[in-house]
Amino acid sequence: EVEGAAVGAGEGSSTSTRQEGSSMDEAQQRDALEWLQAMGFEREASVRAVTSGEHRDVEAVVAQLLAAGEQPAIVAEAEAEVEAEAEAEAKAEAAVMAKEVRLLEE
Known part of the structure; x- marks a missing residue:
């Protein structure tokens, strides 16, 4: 199940990367949140980062979380x-x- 979430998040990230300037859609956000929680990121910080609309893919969300000191x-x-x-x-x-x-x- 965790692998599926990671794959789903990865697939969504490549699709959204092609759409320059757009953020993740609801399904991509859901997949990203599942994957981030499976990895052990704090839920509140993950939700805030994913729903901010600033990121097109889960990799950018992870980079933001790590830069903010989230582990x-x-x-x-x-x-x-x-x-x-x-x-x-x-x-x-x-x-x-x-x-x-x-x-x-x-």
Whole structure:
């Protein structure tokens, strides 16, 4: 279903790009919103960007959202995972170092 939304949004973007100066029609806006939400962009910001009439395709909407500091949930989740892994690794290294120090002190 998510792939369908992405494909639909992509198809709409190529059609609307041919119509210079026009914004997305209702079906294209709906597809773009579905895709943006599937990617994890905040609903309110997505709706505001898509319905502004400033963009002809979903790529331009994504660029605007990213420029405004909006981050899709999948990116935020991935960053949180990387941070958690780094913390776990640092704790493991600290435990090994503490054990080595204790062994040296004996």
